[in-house]
Amino acid sequence: MSAVAVLAGRALRLGARNPGVLVQTLIFPLLLLAVFMIAFEDVMPTPGGIDYAQRLVPLLVLTGASFGGMALAGAVLRERDEGVADRLRALPLPPGTVLAGRVVGETLRVVLSGVVLTAAGYVVGFRFSAGIAGALGYWLLLSLVAGTFALLFVAVGMRVRAVETILLTNPLLLVLMFLSPGFVPLEAFPTWLQDVVEVNPYTSIIDAALGLTSSGAVTGPLLRSVAWCLAASAVAAVIAVRAERAR
Amino acid sequence: MSTLAQASTWWGRNVRLMLRNPAGVGGAVMTPAVFLLCFTALFDRILAAQGLDAGQRLPPAVLVQGLMAAGTGAGVLAAIDARTGMVARSRALPVSRASVFLGRLGADALRFLLTTAALLLVGALLGFGFHGGALYVVAFVALALLSVTAYATACIWLGFATRDEEIVMSILALPFLLLFMLSSGIVPAERFPDWIEPLIRESPISRTIEALRALAEGGDVAATLPVAVAWLVGLTALGGAGAVRAYGRTS
Numbered sequence: 001m002s003a004v005a006v007l008a009g010r011a012l013r014l015g016a017r018n019p020g021v022l023v024q025t026l027i028f029p030l031l032l033l034a035v036f037m038i039a040f041e042d043v044m045p046t047p048g049g050i051d052y053a054q055r056l057v058p059l060l061v062l063t064g065a066s067f068g069g070m071a072l073a074g075a076v077l078r079e080r081d082e083g084v085a086d087r088l089r090a091l092p093l094p095p096g097t098v099l100a101g102r103v104v105g106e107t108l109r110v111v112l113s114g115v116v117l118t119a120a121g122y123v124v125g126f127r128f129s130a131g132i133a134g135a136l137g138y139w140l141l142l143s144l145v146a147g148t149f150a151l152l153f154v155a156v157g158m159r160v161r162a163v164e165t166i167l168l169t170n171p172l173l174l175v176l177m178f179l180s181p182g183f184v185p186l187e188a189f190p191t192w193l194q195d196v197v198e199v200n201p202y203t204s205i206i207d208a209a210l211g212l213t214s215s216g217a218v219t220g221p222l223l224r225s226v227a228w229c230l231a232a233s234a235v236a237a238v239i240a241v242r243a244e245r246a247r
Numbered sequence: 248m249s250t251l252a253q254a255s256t257w258w259g260r261n262v263r264l265m266l267r268n269p270a271g272v273g274g275a276v277m278t279p280a281v282f283l284l285c286f287t288a289l290f291d292r293i294l295a296a297q298g299l300d301a302g303q304r305l306p307p308a309v310l311v312q313g314l315m316a317a318g319t320g321a322g323v324l325a326a327i328d329a330r331t332g333m334v335a336r337s338r339a340l341p342v343s344r345a346s347v348f349l350g351r352l353g354a355d356a357l358r359f360l361l362t363t364a365a366l367l368l369v370g371a372l373l374g375f376g377f378h379g380g381a382l383y384v385v386a387f388v389a390l391a392l393l394s395v396t397a398y399a400t401a402c403i404w405l406g407f408a409t410r411d412e413e414i415v416m417s418i419l420a421l422p423f424l425l426l427f428m429l430s431s432g433i434v435p436a437e438r439f440p441d442w443i444e445p446l447i448r449e450s451p452i453s454r455t456i457e458a459l460r461a462l463a464e465g466g467d468v469a470a471t472l473p474v475a476v477a478w479l480v481g482l483t484a485l486g487g488a489g490a491v492r493a494y495g496r497t498s
Binding site: 043188193 | 297
C-alpha cells in the first residue's frame with residue numbers, strides 16, 4: 001500500500017514539473033474561465049436563473065481533466081520509450097502496483113485542479129446554494145470523474161505507439177467540450193443538435209453538478225454520470241491491465 | 248540570383264515538403280471549417296437574440312481565428328528547420344537571409360489560401376455572402392492573407408528563436424483562442440464589460456475582423472480598412488525584423 005502512495009506522489013510531482021500538464025490542467029482552464037466570463041456573461045441566456053459561472057466551473061474542471069490527461073498520456077508514452085517504465089517493472093512489487101500508483105496520483109491531480117478551479121469560480125460568482133449534501137455530492141462526483149479520466153488517459157498512454165495518436169483525441173475533446181450545456185445552455189442550441197448534446201457524457205456530468213450546486217434535477221443526471229464513469233473506467237482498466245501484461 | 252529568384256527556390260522546397268504531408272495540410276484546411284460549424288451552432292440563437300445574423304457575422308471572424316491557428320504551423324516548421332540544422336546549412340550558402348524567410352512565408356501563404364477557400368465555402372452554406380463587387384472579394388482575401396502574415400511572422404520568429412517545436416506548440420496552443428474570444432469576433436465590443444471595452448474595440452484582431460465584415464458588406468470601408476491595414480503592416484514589419492534577426496543568430 002505504501003508503495004502505491006510513493007508512486008502516486010511520484011506521478012503527482014512529475015505532473016507538477018511537466019509544463020504541458022500544468023498549463024493544460026490549471027492555467028488553460030483558469031484563463032478560459034476569465035475570458036468566458038468577460039466575453040459571454042452579458043449575452044448568455046440564464047435559464048432557471050442559473051448564473052453563468054455555475055455552468056462554467058464544472059465544464060472547465062472537465063476541460064482541465066481531459067486536456068491535462070492528454071499531456072499525461074504523452075508523458076506515460078515517453079516513460080515507456082525512455083525505459084523508465086521497464087525499470088519500475090523490475091522493482092519487487094506486487095503486480096498492478098505501478099499502475100495503481102499512477103492512477104491514484106493522476107486522480108489527485110485532477111481533484112486538486114478542481115479545488116483550485118472551484119475556488120476561482122467563487123471569485124466570479126459560483127456558489128454552493130443547494131445545501132451541504134449537494135456540496136458533498138459535487139465533490140464526490142468530481143472525484144469519480146477525476147478517477148475516470150486518470151484511468152482513461154493512463155490506458156491511452158500505455159496502449160498507443162506514437163504521440164500523433166494521442167493528438168488525435170484533441171478534436172474529440174473539443175467537440176465534447178463545446179457540445180455541452182457548460183458553455184452555452186441547452187436551449188440555445190439548434191433543435192436538431194439538442195439531441196446530440198443530451199447524449200454527450202459531459203452533459204450528464206454538468207447537469208448533475210448544476211443540480212448539486214444550484215437547482216435542477218439531480219437523480220437522473222447523477223445516475224447517468226455514474227454509469228458513464230463506471231463504464232469508461234471498466235473499459236480503460238481492461239486496456240491498461242492488458243497493456244501492462246503484454247509488455 | 249536575385250533575392251526573389253532565391254526565394255522562389257526555397258518556396259519550391261517548402262511546398263514539396265508540405266505536399267508530402269497531406270494530413271497536415273488537410274488539418275489546416277478542415278479545422279477552421281469545423282470551428283465555424285461549432286461556433287455557428289453555439290451562437291446562432293444567442294446572436295439572433297441580440298439582433299445579429301450569425302451567418303454573416305461569424306465567417307470573417309472564424310477565418311481570422313482559423314488562419315491564426317494555421318499560422319502556428321509556420322512557427323513549428325521554422326523551429327524544425329532551425330533544430331535539424333537546415334537553417335545552419337542555408338546560412339552557409341551564399342544566399343540572402345530574406346529569401347529563406349520569404350520562401351517559408353510564401354509556401355505557408357499557399358496553405359492559408361486553401362484554408363480561406365474552405366472556410367468561405369462552408370460559410371456560403373451557412374448564409375455568408377459578399378454584397379460588393381469582385382474588387383471587394385479580392386480585397387477581402389488579400390486582407391485575410393495580410394492578417395495571417397502578420398501573425399505567422401511572429402510565429403516564425405519564435406520558431407527560429409527557440410529552435411524547439413515542442414516549445415513553439417505549447418506556447419502558441421493557447422493565445423489564438425483566447426485573443427479571439429477577447430475580440431469583437433463573436434460578441435460585439437459594446438457587450439463587453441466597460442473596463443475592457445476600449446481594448447476589445449482597438450485590438451488588431453477586432454480591427455481586422457471589422458474591416459473584413461465591411462468588405463463583405465461591400466459598403467464604405469474608409470472607417471475600418473486603413474486602421475486594420477496599418478496595424479497589420481506594422482506587426483508584420485516588427486515580426487519580420489525579429490525573424491530575420493533570430494535567423495541570423497541561429498547556430
